[in-house]
Amino acid sequence: MKIICIGRNYADHAKEMNAEVPTVPVFFMKPDTALLKNGQDFYYPDFTSDLHYECELVYRINKAGKNIQAKFAHKYYSEMTLGIDFTARDLQQECKSKGLPWEISKSFENSAPISDVFQQTDRINPKEISFELRKNGDVVQHGHSQDMIFSIDEIIAYISRFMTLKTGDLIYTGTPQGVGPVGIGDVLEGSLNGQEMFRFEVK
Ligand code: MG
Numbered sequence: 001m002k003i004i005c006i007g008r009n010y011a012d013h014a015k016e017m018n019a020e021v022p023t024v025p026v027f028f029m030k031p032d033t034a035l036l037k038n039g040q041d042f043y044y045p046d047f048t049s050d051l052h053y054e055c056e057l058v059y060r061i062n063k064a065g066k067n068i069q070a071k072f073a074h075k076y077y078s079e080m081t082l083g084i085d086f087t088a089r090d091l092q093q094e095c096k097s098k099g100l101p102w103e104i105s106k107s108f109e110n111s112a113p114i115s116d117v118f119q120q121t122d123r124i125n126p127k128e129i130s131f132e133l134r135k136n137g138d139v140v141q142h143g144h145s146q147d148m149i150f151s152i153d154e155i156i157a158y159i160s161r162f163m164t165l166k167t168g169d170l171i172y173t174g175t176p177q178g179v180g181p182v183g184i185g186d187v188l189e190g191s192l193n194g195q196e197m198f199r200f201e202v203k
Contacts, residue, residue, distance in 0.1 A: 001168040003030040003112055004159055005056075005085050009149050009174025016177050025150045025158045028103065030085075034112035035170075038198040042110055044184050048088035051202075053182050054175035055133035055141045055190055058083040058114060059121075059152050061169040068160040073153035076165065079118035080152075082131055082190045082197040085172050086111040089181075112172070115190065115197035124193065126151065131197075134189045135182065143176035 007026040008014040014021045036042060044051060059077045068076060085106070092105035129145035145151075150158070152173060159165065182188065186202045 001032055001166065001170065003032065003034060003170045003172065004028075005030060005106065005172040006150065006155055006174040010143065010147050010176040011149060012147070012177035013175055013179065016179070021149065025155050027155075027159060028101075028106055030107045030112050033109055034107060036110040036113040036200070038114065038116045038200070040110075040200070041203045042086070042113060042200050043203050044182075045088065045108060047108075048090055048105075050088065050090040051182055052087045052089045052179050053133065053135070053140070053188055054085040054087055054179050055131065055143065056083055056085050056172045056175050057129060057131060057143070057145065057152075057192070059171045059173065060118065061156075061165045061171070062167055064164060064166045066160050066164045068156055068165070070153045070157040073156035074121075076156055077152065078121055080121050080124070080129075080192075081115045081118045082192045083112060083114035083170075083172055084133075084188065084190070084200070085175060086113070087179075112170075113188075113198065113200050114170070115192075117195070117197055119192065119195070129193060131190065131192045133178075134191075135180075136187055140180060141176055141178035147176060148173060
């Protein structure tokens with residue numbers, strides 16, 4: 001399976017990163033070794049000193065497809081959950097400043113923590129999805145699906161022009177504003193539509 005992540009999908013986050021609001025989805029990928037299941041400890045990597053959390057809605061593809069039209073995209077997923085796109089911000093900035101791909105800042109081991117609870121999308125109004133990330137008990141990110149620049153259906157349509165989506169593939173749909181650093185000892189907890197979804201401790 002593959003993990004596809006969307007960047008800059010919330011205007012307020014693009015602004016806090018001093019990045020332009022994109023006109024088509026920006027995506028990058030993480031390997032399957034990036035996944036970290038809920039409750040497992042995350043160990044602060046030795047190659048960064050500015051590790052950031054990015055809390056994101058995650059959709060799981062349930063059927064293979066290529067060149068999927070947006071109006072049919074909803075047939076290709078039925079479950080969603082919450083995850084974190086961990087980012088080594090210092091490495092990312094260095095790569096960006098050199099005009100290089102910033103994969104090393106995103107694709108490292110355990111950089112994609114994810115809840116093991118999935119919610120059925122047919123029971124959720126896609127325009128009424130809200131989520132929250134707390135760091136040591138304080139709310140640091142609050143996101144709402146209506147603030148996404150590109151909907152999951154538009155994202156699927158775009159990505160599937162370039163590659164086949166397969167059952168089990170995960171799409172991290174971008175993060176709202178409020179990204180920030182984590183340190184050893186911090187606890188990250190996420191909730192989706194009021195339901196507790198994950199708890200990760202940084203060690
Ligand atoms: Mg992200």
